[in-house]
Amino acid sequence: MSSNETAPTNYLNADYGVRSWLFTVDHKRIAILYLIAVTFFFALGGLMAVLIRLELATPAGDLVQADVYNRLFTMHGVLMIFFFLIPAIPGVLGNFLIPIMIGAKDMAFPKVNLASWYVYMAGGLFAAWSMLHGGVDTGWTFYTPFSTAFSNTYVISTAIGGFLAGFSSILTGLNFIVTVHRMRAPGLTWFRLPLFVWSLYATAIVQILATPVLAITLVLLIAERAFRIGIFDPALGGDPVLFQHLFWFYSHPAVYIMILPAFGVISELVSAFARKRIFGYRVVAAASVSIAVLGFLVWGHHMFVSSQSPYAGVIFSLLSMLVAVPSAVKVFNWTATLYEGSVSWETPMLYALGFIGLFTIGGLTGVMLATMGIDIHVHDTYFVVAHFHYVMVGAVLMAYLGGLHFWWPKITGRMYPIFWSKISALLVFVGFNLTFFPQFLLGYLGMPRRYHAYPDEFQVLNVLSSAGATVLGVGYLIPLVYFFWSMRYGKRAGDNPWDAFGLEWETTSPPPTFNFPATPKVTLEAYDYTGRAEARLARTQPVRSSP
């Protein structure tokens, strides 16, 4: 590997001033814009979670009233799903890495890329405006006819926020698809792509095919609430179940918009810290695409008790269980990659291992919930809450943090303090389990979700959960502090601090504006650690023999 020569100019110091950031078309700078924005919305959504857990520390509704509580969990869901989980990995890591990983100078449509950030921010403004005026109380699912005819809160402005966030997600997906198809460096065939690229490609397919359905659903919802053009309200001849079908046709695949990029991150981390090509590369790549496809056929598992026919329920139940197959393929292949690898316990790897454990629990409880008998029993209880937090927080957030820790030296050129990063990874893992595992028990014992008060017998588990949330909160605060700290004081990371494989590690840290001095030519398979070692040896030999 080369010396740590740092390029004199990189994307960060190429230009200065607010204008150079707000009008940038550089995918790496847009990634930073996303990073700032999603961190802000995560903090805001986290604040709601803090209030929720505080309220649930005691059985009585003593901190907030029921209607305030309804707004808290609604805004928590809206912010975390539409403004954090969906844009986080694609917007930050995807934007930064995809062009570099495929050896391109930028996305196919740099201006569209910037526009998607502005559309997202406009959506965020609508959501924030609604919050300042008192929020929404429909739940993030906006079920009709409550949302269109009864709720007295800011449904329309929040729905516009969701619509805009969705449109931004569509533009991001469009950009990824065209970029991966048309901008790959010479020699970089489809099956040489890093699995992160495969995952985001599969994600983009879902973004393109599912998100427009949410968009039209929200448009119809707004039309019904604003102009009484009734499509869903039974009083106007509509069918509220149709709303649920349309909503979940998007919102189940939306889970894959969140989790597929996380899979991609984990594949990169596991391979880099096991120093091995990922086990069954092609199968892992194909699993991403098959999850994307299967994800469109399972939305009915959200509607087992919504007057859907039992026959439809059985079909949806079976199809939902099918998703477990490619998901399990991934988990087994990551585990198999570790086997006989030279595993090192760097911070990103801690997150990756945490991910594998938590995703396994989240996934298996998903299979339980896909079983109609169990679902009817635990429907709308904390069991469901625990399940999707294991998938969305336990898996997606762990992967996002792991990815940030892995690529942070590439993004900023600086290293964060290793000791503190390991402490925080541990705190996140322990705090997360302490927060959400008791919720499985609570749900199984029958505690319903979305209530601000509960019977006394649930208090012990709820206090455990709230205590865990405190640990989790500290675990999130520490990286926030040291990431900021490292930007100025962190020691210079060098081009490839992990000695990892991939085009992004071949360029400087931080990369120059156009990523590479010349378009790279790709000659090796993905994660070909052996091939790379041989190539290095071959390269260094003549140098050594020269006088």
Added chain:
Amino acid sequence: MSTAEPDARTQPVASKLRPWGLAHHFESLSQQQDASYFGMWIFLVQEIMFFGGLFTAYIVYRTANPTAFALGSDSLDLTLGAVNTAVLIGSSLTMALAVWAAQTGRRRTIVVFIILTILLGGVFLGIKTVEYGHKWHEHHVPGPSFHWDGPEARGVQMFFNLYFAMTGLHALHMVVGMAILAAVAVWAWRGAFTPGNHNLVEGLGLYWHFVDIVWIFLFPLLYLLGRHAG
């Protein structure tokens, strides 16, 4: 992969003359053109899914209220709808001719055909406004003032809900298209497009044909299907 190895860093950046209009991040005009068309096709795929939600709602409610939908359909003005279909197909022809003019480098011809396309789009929207006006006077617009003399009033109202939602969103797509067409006409007049580089005209052409095709589905669904069943 490993490739832009350290030695690649020292390679000089290829200093070939970049063709006019080639954006910084593309290697060649043909790559730029491929990316541009491909992007438009992907955009149209998401448009199909967007309208798909509405068509699903139409199928669901039409199946539930076949008689009411036939009655509602009967109350629409078939002549105006048919004329509009012809107008829109005509506008697709002029759009296609504008693309042809761009491919063959006829600057003035591009502008003429784009203006014709905008005019035909305007005629379509004008006729649509007349139709909407009729419905307003007949109290067939959904909402508190909706009134229907006859059976199945609720089902008919659902027909009009969908009629206005579908044709309204279609009209909105036309307005957006016409606004972009107007901008493209100005650029074309200033000579922004060459036979080798006219992605915007071609992409916009795809969009315009798509909006046209949506109407080709809307017209029979709303004006024709089940018309004599009521």
